[in-house]
Amino acid sequence: MRPLAVPFARRHAEGGNPIQEVDSMSRTVTVGLDGSPESRAAAEWAAREAALRGLPLRLVHVWEPVPEPMAQAPLLGAETQQHWSERIPREAAEGLRLRHPGVAVEMEQIHGRPVETLTEAAGSAELLVLGSRGLSGLGGFLVGSVGMAVIAHTDTPVVLVRAGEQAADEHEDDPAGIPSAATAYRPVVLGLDTGRPHEAVIAFAFEEAARRGTALRAVHGWSLPPYYAYGLPADLEFHAELGRAEAAALAEVLRPWREKYPDVEVVEESRAGSPARQVVDASRAASLVVVGRRIRRSPFGAHIGSVTHAVLHHAVAPVAVVPHD
Known part of the structure; x- marks a missing residue:
């Protein structure tokens, strides 16, 4: 009813x-x-x-x-x-x-x-x-x-x-080291998957940063090659090359959005490791965290994705979950 x-x-x-x-x-x-x-x-x-x-x-x-x-x-x-x-x-x-x-x-x-x-x-x-x-x-x-x-x-x-x-929690510390609603907003953090970027999630994060007159901190975590997990010798040069490729992919995803929002400062962070952990760590200095959730039409179960689930439970700033197809 x-x-x-x-x-x-x-x-x-x-x-x-x-x-x-x-x-x-x-x-x-x-x-x-x-x-x-x-x-x-x-x-x-x-x-x-x-x-x-x-x-x-x-x-x-x-x-x-x-x-x-x-x-x-x-x-x-x-x-x-x-x-x-x-x-x-x-x-x-x-x-x-x-x-x-x-x-x-x-x-x-x-x-x-x-x-x-x-x-x-x-x-x-x-x-x-x-x-x-x-x-x-x-x-x-x-x-x-x-x-x-x-x-x-x-x-x-x-x-x-x-x-x-509190309102002050969204703002930078004042000269005494205390959060204050009179100071600038902390950055908006965007958890971004460069392999499957979604416009709705990115647009939401940029709009929130623009409204607050603050920076957008785009955070991308990527996985190490499997042999790292087994303790095999690491190829440091290959690791560095992989890191450069992941950083380039992040920059390419954000390039048109930088052009669309020229007044929003964009900070790109691409690091090896758990995407959820990267976003949770970044949340400690954020006014808002933005993550995505794939829309599932199945009526059974509550599916929000493992990364979003982890961020929801461990982030220390307000978290926006943006649905996307």
């Missing part, structure tokens, strides 16, 4: 004035909101991104219906249900409007299952933003089943944002 969007008689703007209904045909930056710290961080990131793109921000609060016996239990009483169904999106929208006065904030409550509902909401968005729990004490994400399933089944780019992500 198609999820039912609840027209908010409970939808309010500052001062109690009703805001305009969400137009499902308009392009937005859409964020999934459930009241968790990671979804609040995602909403703040999404508001900043909406400002960069000049688009409205759409908050989607998915309320999965509670089975009738549970709904009648005293523990879940009417006040608790009202809090989750009304207060979370209303208060989040009010706070975002105050902190981001230049961004039009829309909110919508939808009854349904989170994966199906968020996947459908992504269909009318330029970008879907989701929160992801940070790994305690370690860099990286803890990506839940909902986030993974949505990423695997939507044709819209999805950005994952960790709990605790």
Whole structure:
């Protein structure tokens, strides 16, 4: 059954004035909101991104219906249900409007299952933003089943944002060595496979770098010959020649994009080793990491690719997953 969007008689703007209904045909930056710290961080990131793109921000609060016996239990009483169904999106929208006065904030409550509902909401968005729990004490994400399933089944780019992500984290350190929103953006990192480059992924990364007025750091990892794995003597000259060939391939892929975006500084990095590790290492000094995901039409399983899977779980900056054919 198609999820039912609840027209908010409970939808309010500052001062109690009703805001305009969400137009499902308009392009937005859409964020999934459930009241968790990671979804609040995602909403703040999404508001900043909406400002960069000049688009409205759409908050989607998915309320999965509670089975009738549970709904009648005293523990879940009417006040608790009202809090989750009304207060979370209303208060989040009010706070975002105050902190981001230049961004039009829309909110919508939808009854349904989170994966199906968020996947459908992504269909009318330029970008879907989701929160992801940070790994305690370690860099990286803890990506839940909902986030993974949505990423695997939507044709819209999805950005994952960790709990605790701050605007200053996207910027270079100030003279005191502290990240500051007053300094320039850190580079956008693009994980690039020169054997199978995809225009949608590359274009997304260049656009994000251009919006931020920052450099694009294109990272390419390539495999060593098999005999390295078996401890056989290495041909150093052959290794060097292979490295030059891989670097030349990276430069050739990026050449037309340098011409299309002459104002974007491009830093090319081609190294032997795991592509995922190269991107994860680069994420430590990134404002955003961009990777691709091949669109698979099979309804079975959540396929996002091994490199993208590893980057999602271990990168320390927000990660954009861009689908491609």
